[in-house]
Amino acid sequence: MRNRTLADLDRVVALGGGHGLGRVMSALSSLGSRLTGIVTTTDNGGSTGRIRRSEGGIAWGDTRNCLNQLITEPSVASAMFEYRFAGSGELAGHNLGNLMLKALDNLSVRPLDAINLVRSLLKIDAALIPMSEQAADLVAHDHHGQAVHGEVEIDKLTHLPQALMLSPQVQATREGLDAIAQADLILIGPGSFLTSLMPLLLLDDLTQALRRSQANMVYIGNLGRELSVAAAGLTLQDKLTLLESKMGGKMIDAVIVSPTVDIGTIAGRIVIQQPLEADDIPYRHDRHLLRQALEQALVALAART
Template sequence: MKTYRIRKPKIVVIGGGTGLPVILHGLRDQSADITAIVTVADDGGSSGLLRQSINMSPPGDLRNVLVALSDMPQMYEDIFQYRFKEEDNFLANHTIGNLIIAAMSEMKNSTYEAIQLLSKFMHVDGHIYPASEQSMTLHAKFSDGSNATGESVIAKERKKIDYVYVTNTADGKPVKPARKVISSIREADMIVLGPGSLFTSILPNLMIKELGEAVCKSEAEVVYICNIMTQKGETEHFSDAEHVKVLHNHLGKQFIDTVLVNTEPIPEDYIDPDVYDEYLLQVKHDFKGLRDEGCRVISADFLELKDGGVFHDRAKVVDELFRLVFGAKY
Protein backbone atom coordinates (compact mmCIF):
# COMPACT_ATOMS: atom_id res chain seq x y z
CA MET A 1 0.00 0.00 0.00
CA LYS A 2 1.33 3.44 -0.91
CA THR A 3 1.85 6.16 1.66
CA TYR A 4 0.67 9.55 0.38
CA ARG A 5 2.10 12.88 1.51
CA ILE A 6 1.22 16.48 0.67
CA ARG A 7 4.59 16.99 -1.05
CA LYS A 8 6.40 14.16 -2.79
CA PRO A 9 10.16 14.44 -2.28
CA LYS A 10 12.15 14.39 -5.50
CA ILE A 11 14.55 11.48 -5.23
CA VAL A 12 17.07 10.66 -7.96
CA VAL A 13 18.57 7.17 -7.83
CA ILE A 14 21.72 6.51 -9.88
CA GLY A 15 23.17 3.09 -10.64
CA GLY A 16 22.46 -0.24 -12.24
CA GLY A 17 22.57 -3.96 -11.56
CA THR A 18 20.23 -5.95 -9.33
CA GLY A 19 20.33 -3.73 -6.23
CA LEU A 20 18.86 -0.64 -7.86
CA PRO A 21 15.39 -2.10 -8.63
CA VAL A 22 15.02 -3.26 -5.01
CA ILE A 23 15.32 0.30 -3.71
CA LEU A 24 13.20 1.77 -6.51
CA HIS A 25 10.37 -0.63 -5.76
CA GLY A 26 10.38 0.46 -2.13
CA LEU A 27 10.45 4.15 -3.05
CA ARG A 28 7.53 3.65 -5.44
CA ASP A 29 5.47 2.20 -2.60
CA GLN A 30 6.19 5.33 -0.53
CA SER A 31 4.90 7.67 -3.24
CA ALA A 32 8.12 9.53 -3.93
CA ASP A 33 8.73 11.54 -7.10
CA ILE A 34 11.34 9.13 -8.46
CA THR A 35 13.87 9.51 -11.23
CA ALA A 36 16.09 6.55 -12.06
CA ILE A 37 19.31 7.26 -13.98
CA VAL A 38 20.53 3.93 -15.29
CA THR A 39 23.92 2.84 -16.57
CA VAL A 40 24.32 1.87 -20.23
CA ALA A 41 27.79 0.29 -19.99
CA ASP A 42 26.70 -3.36 -19.78
CA ASP A 43 28.30 -5.43 -22.55
CA GLY A 44 27.62 -8.98 -21.35
CA GLY A 45 24.84 -11.55 -21.74
CA SER A 46 21.64 -10.73 -23.59
CA SER A 47 22.26 -6.97 -23.32
CA GLY A 48 25.70 -7.27 -24.87
CA LEU A 49 24.50 -9.37 -27.78
CA LEU A 50 21.64 -7.00 -28.60
CA ARG A 51 23.89 -3.97 -28.26
CA GLN A 52 26.28 -5.48 -30.83
CA SER A 53 23.56 -6.71 -33.18
CA ILE A 54 21.44 -3.61 -33.66
CA ASN A 55 23.60 -0.76 -32.31
CA MET A 56 21.45 0.10 -29.29
CA SER A 57 22.03 0.90 -25.64
CA PRO A 58 22.12 -2.25 -23.50
CA PRO A 59 18.55 -2.94 -22.28
CA GLY A 60 18.99 -5.22 -19.25
CA ASP A 61 19.31 -2.68 -16.42
CA LEU A 62 16.66 -0.48 -18.03
CA ARG A 63 14.31 -3.48 -18.22
CA ASN A 64 14.66 -4.25 -14.52
CA VAL A 65 14.04 -0.62 -13.60
CA LEU A 66 10.91 -0.50 -15.79
CA VAL A 67 9.54 -3.52 -13.93
CA ALA A 68 10.45 -2.08 -10.51
CA LEU A 69 8.53 1.16 -11.16
CA SER A 70 5.60 -0.39 -13.04
CA ASP A 71 2.25 -1.31 -11.52
CA MET A 72 1.43 -3.91 -14.17
CA PRO A 73 -0.04 -7.23 -12.99
CA GLN A 74 2.36 -9.96 -11.89
CA MET A 75 1.53 -12.12 -14.91
CA TYR A 76 2.63 -9.35 -17.28
CA GLU A 77 5.78 -8.84 -15.28
CA ASP A 78 6.56 -12.56 -15.46
CA ILE A 79 6.17 -12.48 -19.25
CA PHE A 80 8.32 -9.36 -19.60
CA GLN A 81 11.07 -10.92 -17.45
CA TYR A 82 10.93 -14.39 -19.02
CA ARG A 83 14.35 -15.59 -20.17
CA PHE A 84 14.62 -18.16 -22.97
CA LYS A 85 16.47 -21.38 -22.18
CA GLU A 86 20.08 -22.00 -23.18
CA GLU A 87 19.04 -24.63 -25.69
CA ASP A 88 16.74 -22.22 -27.57
CA ASN A 89 19.29 -21.56 -30.32
CA PHE A 90 19.53 -17.87 -31.30
CA LEU A 91 17.00 -16.84 -28.60
CA ALA A 92 19.12 -18.46 -25.88
CA ASN A 93 19.34 -16.36 -22.67
CA HIS A 94 17.45 -13.40 -24.14
CA THR A 95 14.57 -12.03 -22.06
CA ILE A 96 11.32 -11.02 -23.71
CA GLY A 97 11.66 -7.58 -22.14
CA ASN A 98 15.09 -7.06 -23.72
CA LEU A 99 13.69 -8.03 -27.11
CA ILE A 100 10.76 -5.62 -26.71
CA ILE A 101 13.11 -2.77 -25.77
CA ALA A 102 15.30 -3.67 -28.76
CA ALA A 103 12.31 -3.60 -31.11
CA MET A 104 11.06 -0.29 -29.72
CA SER A 105 14.58 1.19 -29.94
CA GLU A 106 14.76 0.24 -33.60
CA MET A 107 11.24 1.59 -34.27
CA LYS A 108 11.99 4.93 -32.60
CA ASN A 109 15.67 4.98 -33.60
CA SER A 110 16.42 5.74 -29.94
CA THR A 111 16.60 3.68 -26.76
CA TYR A 112 15.82 6.85 -24.80
CA GLU A 113 12.55 7.34 -26.71
CA ALA A 114 11.76 3.63 -26.41
CA ILE A 115 12.04 3.77 -22.61
CA GLN A 116 9.81 6.86 -22.42
CA LEU A 117 7.14 5.14 -24.53
CA LEU A 118 7.39 1.88 -22.59
CA SER A 119 7.13 3.83 -19.33
CA LYS A 120 3.68 5.03 -20.41
CA PHE A 121 2.70 1.61 -21.73
CA MET A 122 3.72 -0.10 -18.46
CA HIS A 123 2.21 2.60 -16.19
CA VAL A 124 5.57 3.49 -14.66
CA ASP A 125 5.32 5.67 -11.57
CA GLY A 126 8.37 7.88 -12.05
CA HIS A 127 10.93 8.79 -14.67
CA ILE A 128 13.54 6.50 -16.21
CA TYR A 129 16.48 7.89 -18.14
CA PRO A 130 19.51 6.07 -19.47
CA ALA A 131 22.60 7.87 -18.21
CA SER A 132 23.50 8.55 -21.85
CA GLU A 133 21.57 8.23 -25.08
CA GLN A 134 24.48 6.33 -26.63
CA SER A 135 26.06 3.08 -25.51
CA MET A 136 29.20 3.70 -23.54
CA THR A 137 32.26 1.54 -23.02
CA LEU A 138 33.82 1.15 -19.60
CA HIS A 139 37.61 1.16 -19.30
CA ALA A 140 39.74 0.30 -16.26
CA LYS A 141 43.34 1.02 -15.39
CA PHE A 142 44.80 -1.37 -12.84
CA SER A 143 47.39 -0.64 -10.16
CA ASP A 144 49.99 -2.71 -12.05
CA GLY A 145 49.69 -0.35 -15.04
CA SER A 146 47.67 -2.69 -17.25
CA ASN A 147 44.27 -1.86 -18.77
CA ALA A 148 41.01 -3.60 -19.58
CA THR A 149 38.05 -2.58 -21.72
CA GLY A 150 34.46 -3.74 -21.26
CA GLU A 151 32.27 -4.04 -18.18
CA SER A 152 32.08 -7.82 -18.53
CA VAL A 153 35.88 -8.16 -18.78
CA ILE A 154 37.12 -5.92 -15.99
CA ALA A 155 36.12 -8.02 -12.97
CA LYS A 156 37.48 -11.19 -14.57
CA GLU A 157 40.99 -9.76 -14.44
CA ARG A 158 40.98 -10.06 -10.62
CA LYS A 159 43.35 -7.08 -10.34
CA LYS A 160 43.21 -4.00 -8.13
CA ILE A 161 41.46 -1.21 -10.03
CA ASP A 162 43.09 2.22 -9.90
CA TYR A 163 40.33 4.05 -11.75
CA VAL A 164 37.67 3.65 -14.43
CA TYR A 165 36.45 5.93 -17.22
CA VAL A 166 33.92 5.77 -20.05
CA THR A 167 33.91 6.57 -23.75
CA ASN A 168 31.21 6.65 -26.41
CA THR A 169 31.18 3.15 -27.90
CA ALA A 170 30.55 4.38 -31.44
CA ASP A 171 33.43 6.84 -31.78
CA GLY A 172 35.50 6.75 -28.58
CA LYS A 173 34.64 10.37 -27.75
CA PRO A 174 33.56 11.70 -24.32
CA VAL A 175 30.08 10.61 -23.24
CA LYS A 176 27.25 13.12 -22.99
CA PRO A 177 24.38 12.72 -20.49
CA ALA A 178 20.90 11.96 -21.77
CA ARG A 179 18.15 14.55 -21.94
CA LYS A 180 16.65 15.61 -18.59
CA VAL A 181 19.37 13.83 -16.58
CA ILE A 182 21.14 17.02 -15.47
CA SER A 183 17.91 18.95 -14.78
CA SER A 184 16.63 16.03 -12.67
CA ILE A 185 19.79 16.10 -10.57
CA ARG A 186 19.58 19.87 -10.13
CA GLU A 187 15.96 19.67 -8.96
CA ALA A 188 16.47 16.72 -6.60
CA ASP A 189 15.85 16.80 -2.86
CA MET A 190 17.95 13.64 -2.48
CA ILE A 191 20.41 11.76 -4.69
CA VAL A 192 20.89 8.07 -3.93
CA LEU A 193 23.86 6.04 -5.19
CA GLY A 194 23.55 2.27 -5.10
CA PRO A 195 23.37 -0.31 -3.93
CA GLY A 196 25.31 -1.88 -6.76
CA SER A 197 28.72 -2.79 -8.10
CA LEU A 198 31.04 0.10 -7.30
CA PHE A 199 33.16 0.13 -10.45
CA THR A 200 30.70 -1.30 -12.98
CA SER A 201 27.24 -0.04 -11.93
CA ILE A 202 27.73 3.23 -10.03
CA LEU A 203 30.93 4.83 -11.31
CA PRO A 204 30.14 4.48 -15.05
CA ASN A 205 27.35 7.02 -14.54
CA LEU A 206 29.43 9.43 -12.46
CA MET A 207 32.28 9.26 -15.00
CA ILE A 208 30.08 11.09 -17.49
CA LYS A 209 31.68 14.46 -16.84
CA GLU A 210 28.59 16.68 -16.75
CA LEU A 211 26.65 14.12 -14.70
CA GLY A 212 29.38 13.74 -12.08
CA GLU A 213 29.80 17.52 -11.85
CA ALA A 214 26.06 17.99 -11.38
CA VAL A 215 26.03 15.53 -8.46
CA CYS A 216 29.01 17.27 -6.84
CA LYS A 217 27.38 20.70 -7.20
CA SER A 218 23.94 19.60 -6.02
CA GLU A 219 22.51 21.01 -2.80
CA ALA A 220 20.54 17.78 -2.33
CA GLU A 221 21.41 15.20 0.30
CA VAL A 222 23.72 12.68 -1.41
CA VAL A 223 23.35 9.21 0.09
CA TYR A 224 25.49 6.19 -0.68
CA ILE A 225 24.02 2.78 0.14
CA CYS A 226 27.11 0.69 0.76
CA ASN A 227 27.17 -2.87 -0.52
CA ILE A 228 26.78 -5.63 2.06
CA MET A 229 29.29 -7.94 0.36
CA THR A 230 32.61 -7.40 -1.37
CA GLN A 231 32.72 -8.44 -5.01
CA LYS A 232 35.17 -10.63 -6.85
CA GLY A 233 37.46 -8.63 -9.11
CA GLU A 234 36.10 -5.27 -7.95
CA THR A 235 36.13 -4.62 -4.22
CA GLU A 236 37.95 -7.59 -2.75
CA HIS A 237 38.72 -7.02 0.96
CA PHE A 238 37.26 -3.47 0.81
CA SER A 239 35.92 -1.74 3.90
CA ASP A 240 32.90 0.57 3.68
CA ALA A 241 35.25 3.57 3.93
CA GLU A 242 37.29 2.30 0.97
CA HIS A 243 34.13 2.19 -1.16
CA VAL A 244 33.49 5.86 -0.37
CA LYS A 245 37.12 6.86 -0.86
CA VAL A 246 37.07 5.38 -4.38
CA LEU A 247 33.99 7.47 -5.24
CA HIS A 248 35.55 10.63 -3.81
CA ASN A 249 38.88 10.05 -5.57
CA HIS A 250 37.19 9.54 -8.93
CA LEU A 251 35.28 12.81 -8.68
CA GLY A 252 38.03 14.75 -6.92
CA LYS A 253 35.76 15.89 -4.11
CA GLN A 254 34.14 14.65 -0.88
CA PHE A 255 30.59 14.84 -2.18
CA ILE A 256 28.77 12.07 -0.26
CA ASP A 257 26.85 13.38 2.74
CA THR A 258 25.50 10.17 4.30
CA VAL A 259 26.40 6.49 4.08
CA LEU A 260 24.00 3.66 4.95
CA VAL A 261 25.88 0.67 6.35
CA ASN A 262 24.51 -2.75 7.25
CA THR A 263 25.83 -4.08 10.56
CA GLU A 264 23.89 -7.33 10.77
CA PRO A 265 26.19 -10.36 10.35
CA ILE A 266 25.43 -12.92 7.66
CA PRO A 267 25.04 -16.48 8.93
CA GLU A 268 28.02 -18.68 8.13
CA ASP A 269 27.62 -20.77 4.94
CA TYR A 270 24.29 -19.11 4.11
CA ILE A 271 25.17 -17.81 0.64
CA ASP A 272 24.71 -20.21 -2.27
CA PRO A 273 28.04 -19.95 -4.16
CA ASP A 274 26.61 -21.59 -7.28
CA VAL A 275 24.10 -18.75 -7.72
CA TYR A 276 25.96 -15.81 -6.14
CA ASP A 277 29.50 -16.57 -7.22
CA GLU A 278 30.57 -12.91 -7.38
CA TYR A 279 30.19 -12.45 -3.62
CA LEU A 280 33.25 -12.85 -1.43
CA LEU A 281 33.20 -11.56 2.17
CA GLN A 282 30.99 -9.24 4.17
CA VAL A 283 32.16 -5.63 3.85
CA LYS A 284 34.36 -4.60 6.78
CA HIS A 285 33.46 -1.54 8.84
CA ASP A 286 35.71 1.48 9.23
CA PHE A 287 33.59 4.16 10.86
CA LYS A 288 36.55 6.45 11.53
CA GLY A 289 37.53 6.18 7.87
CA LEU A 290 33.99 7.13 6.84
CA ARG A 291 34.03 10.16 9.13
CA ASP A 292 37.43 11.14 7.70
CA GLU A 293 35.74 11.14 4.27
CA GLY A 294 33.27 13.73 5.61
CA CYS A 295 30.28 11.39 5.83
CA ARG A 296 27.51 10.97 8.33
CA VAL A 297 27.16 7.26 9.04
CA ILE A 298 23.85 5.47 9.59
CA SER A 299 24.54 1.90 10.64
CA ALA A 300 21.72 -0.56 11.26
CA ASP A 301 20.31 -3.95 10.35
CA PHE A 302 19.50 -3.47 6.65
CA LEU A 303 19.90 -7.15 5.84
CA GLU A 304 17.46 -9.41 4.03
CA LEU A 305 18.31 -13.07 3.49
CA LYS A 306 16.43 -14.70 0.63
CA ASP A 307 16.90 -17.80 -1.54
CA GLY A 308 20.55 -18.25 -0.59
CA GLY A 309 21.37 -14.61 -1.39
CA VAL A 310 22.11 -11.42 0.53
CA PHE A 311 20.05 -8.31 -0.17
CA HIS A 312 19.16 -4.94 1.32
CA ASP A 313 15.83 -4.89 3.12
CA ARG A 314 14.05 -2.36 0.95
CA ALA A 315 11.50 -1.32 3.58
CA LYS A 316 14.18 -0.53 6.17
CA VAL A 317 16.39 1.29 3.67
CA VAL A 318 13.53 3.35 2.27
CA ASP A 319 12.28 4.28 5.76
CA GLU A 320 15.76 5.62 6.50
CA LEU A 321 15.91 7.54 3.22
CA PHE A 322 12.59 9.21 3.99
CA ARG A 323 13.72 10.17 7.48
CA LEU A 324 16.75 11.77 5.89
CA VAL A 325 14.99 13.61 3.08
CA PHE A 326 12.24 15.03 5.28
CA GLY A 327 14.73 15.94 8.00
CA ALA A 328 16.94 17.71 5.50
CA LYS A 329 14.30 19.57 3.47
CA TYR A 330 11.10 20.01 5.47
Protein backbone atom coordinates in the same frame (compact mmCIF):
# COMPACT_ATOMS: atom_id res chain seq x y z
CA MET B 1 17.59 20.28 4.57
CA ARG B 2 14.39 21.21 6.39
CA ASN B 3 12.36 18.33 4.94
CA ARG B 4 12.15 15.46 7.41
CA THR B 5 10.40 12.68 5.52
CA LEU B 6 10.48 11.19 2.04
CA ALA B 7 6.86 12.29 1.61
CA ASP B 8 8.01 15.92 1.95
CA LEU B 9 10.42 15.70 -0.99
CA ASP B 10 9.52 16.95 -4.45
CA ARG B 11 12.28 15.16 -6.36
CA VAL B 12 14.38 12.11 -5.44
CA VAL B 13 17.07 10.90 -7.85
CA ALA B 14 18.73 7.48 -7.53
CA LEU B 15 21.88 6.48 -9.41
CA GLY B 16 23.04 2.93 -10.07
CA GLY B 17 22.83 -0.33 -11.98
CA GLY B 18 20.11 -2.91 -12.43
CA HIS B 19 19.57 -4.98 -9.30
CA GLY B 20 20.55 -2.33 -6.75
CA LEU B 21 18.85 0.62 -8.41
CA GLY B 22 15.75 -1.45 -9.05
CA ARG B 23 15.54 -2.40 -5.38
CA VAL B 24 15.92 1.23 -4.26
CA MET B 25 13.31 2.44 -6.72
CA SER B 26 10.82 -0.28 -5.78
CA ALA B 27 11.34 0.63 -2.10
CA LEU B 28 10.44 4.22 -2.97
CA SER B 29 7.83 3.50 -5.65
CA SER B 30 5.11 5.24 -3.61
CA LEU B 31 6.80 8.52 -4.59
CA GLY B 32 5.49 7.94 -8.11
CA SER B 33 6.54 10.58 -10.60
CA ARG B 34 8.64 12.34 -7.95
CA LEU B 35 11.19 9.50 -8.25
CA THR B 36 13.78 9.29 -11.02
CA GLY B 37 16.41 6.63 -11.60
CA ILE B 38 19.52 7.23 -13.70
CA VAL B 39 20.76 3.84 -14.85
CA THR B 40 24.16 2.61 -16.04
CA THR B 41 24.26 1.61 -19.73
CA THR B 42 27.69 0.01 -20.21
CA ASP B 43 26.96 -3.68 -19.50
CA ASN B 44 28.36 -6.14 -22.05
CA GLY B 45 27.37 -9.49 -20.54
CA GLY B 46 24.53 -11.97 -20.99
CA SER B 47 21.58 -11.22 -23.25
CA THR B 48 22.46 -7.53 -23.22
CA GLY B 49 26.00 -8.16 -24.44
CA ARG B 50 24.80 -10.42 -27.23
CA ILE B 51 22.35 -7.77 -28.43
CA ARG B 52 25.05 -5.08 -28.32
CA ARG B 53 27.52 -7.20 -30.27
CA SER B 54 24.86 -7.93 -32.89
CA GLU B 55 22.97 -4.63 -33.08
CA GLY B 56 25.08 -2.03 -31.26
CA GLY B 57 23.54 0.63 -29.05
CA ILE B 58 23.42 1.13 -25.31
CA ALA B 59 23.08 -1.72 -22.81
CA TRP B 60 19.45 -2.38 -21.94
CA GLY B 61 19.74 -5.07 -19.25
CA ASP B 62 19.99 -2.81 -16.20
CA THR B 63 17.10 -0.67 -17.42
CA ARG B 64 14.93 -3.76 -17.95
CA ASN B 65 15.85 -5.03 -14.48
CA CYS B 66 14.73 -1.75 -12.91
CA LEU B 67 11.48 -1.72 -14.87
CA ASN B 68 10.79 -5.32 -13.79
CA GLN B 69 11.16 -4.38 -10.13
CA LEU B 70 8.81 -1.41 -10.53
CA ILE B 71 5.93 -3.46 -11.96
CA THR B 72 3.08 -3.33 -9.45
CA GLU B 73 0.23 -4.66 -11.61
CA PRO B 74 0.99 -8.11 -13.09
CA SER B 75 -0.40 -8.41 -16.60
CA VAL B 76 0.19 -10.14 -19.91
CA ALA B 77 2.40 -7.19 -20.82
CA SER B 78 4.54 -7.58 -17.69
CA ALA B 79 4.80 -11.36 -18.19
CA MET B 80 6.01 -10.74 -21.74
CA PHE B 81 8.52 -8.16 -20.59
CA GLU B 82 9.99 -10.55 -17.98
CA TYR B 83 10.02 -13.62 -20.25
CA ARG B 84 13.37 -15.32 -20.88
CA PHE B 85 13.80 -17.83 -23.71
CA ALA B 86 14.94 -21.33 -22.74
CA GLY B 87 16.34 -24.15 -24.86
CA SER B 88 19.46 -24.17 -26.97
CA GLY B 89 18.49 -22.14 -30.05
CA GLU B 90 19.59 -18.67 -31.09
CA LEU B 91 17.08 -17.05 -28.73
CA ALA B 92 18.11 -19.14 -25.72
CA GLY B 93 19.04 -16.93 -22.76
CA HIS B 94 17.62 -13.78 -24.32
CA ASN B 95 15.21 -11.74 -22.24
CA LEU B 96 12.20 -10.56 -24.23
CA GLY B 97 12.27 -7.23 -22.38
CA ASN B 98 15.78 -6.54 -23.69
CA LEU B 99 14.65 -7.36 -27.24
CA MET B 100 11.54 -5.18 -26.90
CA LEU B 101 13.58 -2.20 -25.68
CA LYS B 102 16.11 -2.64 -28.48
CA ALA B 103 13.33 -2.92 -31.08
CA LEU B 104 11.66 0.23 -29.73
CA ASP B 105 15.06 1.95 -29.73
CA ASN B 106 15.39 1.11 -33.42
CA LEU B 107 11.88 2.44 -34.09
CA SER B 108 12.09 5.52 -31.88
CA VAL B 109 14.06 8.73 -32.18
CA ARG B 110 15.66 8.24 -28.75
CA PRO B 111 16.31 5.42 -26.25
CA LEU B 112 14.44 7.47 -23.64
CA ASP B 113 11.34 7.33 -25.84
CA ALA B 114 11.62 3.54 -25.84
CA ILE B 115 11.77 3.46 -22.04
CA ASN B 116 8.80 5.79 -21.73
CA LEU B 117 6.73 3.63 -24.08
CA VAL B 118 7.45 0.58 -21.91
CA ARG B 119 6.73 2.55 -18.71
CA SER B 120 3.34 3.43 -20.15
CA LEU B 121 2.68 -0.19 -21.16
CA LEU B 122 3.60 -1.44 -17.68
CA LYS B 123 1.87 1.43 -15.82
CA ILE B 124 5.08 2.60 -14.09
CA ASP B 125 4.98 6.15 -12.70
CA ALA B 126 8.64 6.58 -11.67
CA ALA B 127 10.95 7.89 -14.37
CA LEU B 128 13.94 5.90 -15.57
CA ILE B 129 16.65 7.61 -17.60
CA PRO B 130 19.69 6.00 -19.25
CA MET B 131 22.92 7.62 -18.08
CA SER B 132 23.68 8.30 -21.75
CA GLU B 133 21.80 7.66 -24.97
CA GLN B 134 25.10 7.16 -26.77
CA ALA B 135 26.72 3.73 -26.76
CA ALA B 136 29.88 3.43 -24.69
CA ASP B 137 31.93 0.66 -23.12
CA LEU B 138 33.76 0.64 -19.82
CA VAL B 139 37.54 0.40 -20.20
CA ALA B 140 40.12 -0.08 -17.45
CA HIS B 141 43.89 0.10 -17.24
CA ASP B 142 44.93 -2.82 -15.07
CA HIS B 143 47.74 -2.72 -12.50
CA HIS B 144 50.22 -3.42 -15.33
CA GLY B 145 48.83 -0.54 -17.40
CA GLN B 146 47.19 -2.83 -19.96
CA ALA B 147 43.78 -1.90 -21.37
CA VAL B 148 40.89 -4.16 -20.34
CA HIS B 149 37.64 -3.72 -22.29
CA GLY B 150 34.13 -4.33 -21.02
CA GLU B 151 32.44 -4.78 -17.65
CA VAL B 152 32.65 -8.58 -17.76
CA GLU B 153 36.45 -8.59 -18.07
CA ILE B 154 36.90 -5.71 -15.63
CA ASP B 155 34.98 -7.62 -12.95
CA LYS B 156 37.52 -10.43 -13.35
CA LEU B 157 40.46 -8.22 -12.36
CA THR B 158 42.17 -9.29 -9.14
CA HIS B 159 43.78 -5.88 -8.56
CA LEU B 160 42.14 -2.47 -8.53
CA PRO B 161 42.57 -0.87 -11.97
CA GLN B 162 44.84 2.15 -12.31
CA ALA B 163 42.12 3.98 -14.22
CA LEU B 164 38.57 3.63 -15.51
CA MET B 165 37.15 5.42 -18.53
CA LEU B 166 34.33 5.34 -21.06
CA SER B 167 35.08 4.55 -24.69
CA PRO B 168 34.08 6.69 -26.40
CA GLN B 169 33.59 9.54 -23.94
CA VAL B 170 29.88 10.28 -24.25
CA GLN B 171 27.45 12.84 -22.87
CA ALA B 172 24.86 12.32 -20.15
CA THR B 173 21.18 12.31 -21.12
CA ARG B 174 19.93 15.87 -20.69
CA GLU B 175 16.83 14.76 -18.76
CA GLY B 176 19.13 13.09 -16.25
CA LEU B 177 21.07 16.33 -15.76
CA ASP B 178 17.79 18.21 -15.31
CA ALA B 179 16.62 15.67 -12.72
CA ILE B 180 19.83 16.11 -10.71
CA ALA B 181 19.48 19.90 -10.88
CA GLN B 182 15.95 19.66 -9.44
CA ALA B 183 16.67 16.96 -6.84
CA ASP B 184 16.01 17.35 -3.12
CA LEU B 185 17.79 14.07 -2.40
CA ILE B 186 20.33 12.05 -4.41
CA LEU B 187 20.99 8.37 -3.72
CA ILE B 188 24.00 6.39 -4.95
CA GLY B 189 24.07 2.59 -4.78
CA PRO B 190 23.87 -0.19 -3.95
CA GLY B 191 25.51 -1.94 -6.86
CA SER B 192 28.71 -3.43 -8.22
CA PHE B 193 31.15 -0.69 -7.39
CA LEU B 194 33.44 -0.69 -10.43
CA THR B 195 30.89 -1.63 -13.08
CA SER B 196 27.53 -0.24 -11.89
CA LEU B 197 28.35 2.88 -9.87
CA MET B 198 31.65 4.21 -11.21
CA PRO B 199 30.55 4.37 -14.90
CA LEU B 200 28.00 7.07 -14.02
CA LEU B 201 30.73 9.24 -12.53
CA LEU B 202 32.86 8.96 -15.67
CA LEU B 203 30.38 11.28 -17.40
CA ASP B 204 31.89 14.75 -16.99
CA ASP B 205 28.60 16.62 -17.37
CA LEU B 206 26.90 14.35 -14.83
CA THR B 207 29.60 14.93 -12.20
CA GLN B 208 29.38 18.67 -12.90
CA ALA B 209 25.63 18.48 -12.25
CA LEU B 210 26.28 16.67 -8.97
CA ARG B 211 28.79 19.35 -7.89
CA ARG B 212 26.24 22.09 -8.60
CA SER B 213 23.44 20.29 -6.75
CA GLN B 214 22.30 21.57 -3.35
CA ALA B 215 20.64 18.22 -2.53
CA ASN B 216 21.78 15.96 0.27
CA MET B 217 23.54 12.87 -1.05
CA VAL B 218 23.28 9.40 0.51
CA TYR B 219 25.44 6.38 -0.32
CA ILE B 220 23.78 2.96 0.15
CA GLY B 221 26.27 0.16 0.64
CA ASN B 222 26.03 -3.40 -0.66
CA LEU B 223 24.93 -6.26 1.58
CA GLY B 224 26.59 -9.12 -0.28
CA ARG B 225 30.27 -9.46 -1.09
CA GLU B 226 31.34 -7.85 -4.35
CA LEU B 227 31.69 -10.36 -7.19
CA SER B 228 34.72 -8.38 -8.33
CA VAL B 229 37.78 -9.50 -6.34
CA ALA B 230 39.32 -6.05 -6.75
CA ALA B 231 36.21 -4.23 -5.50
CA ALA B 232 35.69 -6.72 -2.66
CA GLY B 233 38.96 -5.51 -1.15
CA LEU B 234 37.72 -1.92 -0.84
CA THR B 235 36.63 -0.58 2.53
CA LEU B 236 33.66 1.76 2.90
CA GLN B 237 36.07 4.67 3.22
CA ASP B 238 37.92 3.55 0.08
CA LYS B 239 34.67 3.56 -1.86
CA LEU B 240 33.64 7.00 -0.61
CA THR B 241 37.08 8.35 -1.48
CA LEU B 242 36.94 6.96 -5.02
CA LEU B 243 33.40 8.21 -5.62
CA GLU B 244 34.21 11.69 -4.37
CA SER B 245 37.45 11.82 -6.34
CA LYS B 246 35.28 11.69 -9.45
CA MET B 247 32.77 14.19 -8.06
CA GLY B 248 35.50 16.66 -7.20
CA GLY B 249 34.91 17.08 -3.47
CA LYS B 250 33.38 15.71 -0.28
CA MET B 251 29.70 15.52 -1.23
CA ILE B 252 28.28 12.38 0.37
CA ASP B 253 26.41 13.50 3.48
CA ALA B 254 25.21 10.14 4.79
CA VAL B 255 25.81 6.42 4.40
CA ILE B 256 23.43 3.50 4.94
CA VAL B 257 25.21 0.22 5.63
CA SER B 258 24.70 -3.15 7.33
CA PRO B 259 26.02 -3.97 10.82
CA THR B 260 28.92 -5.96 9.36
CA VAL B 261 30.55 -2.93 7.72
CA ASP B 262 33.54 -1.27 9.41
CA ILE B 263 32.63 2.38 9.97
CA GLY B 264 35.55 3.18 12.26
CA THR B 265 37.24 5.59 9.84
CA ILE B 266 34.04 7.36 8.75
CA ALA B 267 33.93 10.91 10.09
CA GLY B 268 31.84 13.98 9.36
CA ARG B 269 28.94 12.03 7.84
CA ILE B 270 25.64 10.67 9.08
CA VAL B 271 25.92 6.89 9.46
CA ILE B 272 22.81 4.68 9.53
CA GLN B 273 23.95 1.16 10.38
CA GLN B 274 21.33 -1.52 10.94
CA PRO B 275 20.00 -4.80 9.52
CA LEU B 276 18.75 -4.31 5.97
CA GLU B 277 18.63 -7.83 4.50
CA ALA B 278 15.55 -9.25 2.82
CA ASP B 279 14.29 -12.53 4.28
CA ASP B 280 14.17 -14.29 0.92
CA ILE B 281 17.46 -13.03 -0.55
CA PRO B 282 19.92 -11.94 2.20
CA TYR B 283 22.22 -10.08 -0.21
CA ARG B 284 19.30 -7.90 -1.37
CA HIS B 285 17.88 -5.01 0.64
CA ASP B 286 14.49 -5.43 2.25
CA ARG B 287 12.40 -2.67 0.73
CA HIS B 288 10.67 -1.70 3.99
CA LEU B 289 13.90 -1.69 6.02
CA LEU B 290 15.67 0.34 3.34
CA ARG B 291 12.92 2.93 3.28
CA GLN B 292 13.03 3.14 7.09
CA ALA B 293 16.79 3.69 6.96
CA LEU B 294 16.37 6.48 4.42
CA GLU B 295 13.76 8.13 6.63
CA GLN B 296 16.20 7.97 9.56
CA ALA B 297 18.94 9.50 7.41
CA LEU B 298 16.62 12.39 6.45
CA VAL B 299 15.76 13.07 10.09
CA ALA B 300 19.44 13.11 11.03
CA LEU B 301 20.34 15.35 8.09
CA ALA B 302 17.53 17.76 8.96
CA ALA B 303 18.69 17.92 12.58
CA ARG B 304 22.23 18.72 11.46
CA THR B 305 21.25 21.79 9.40
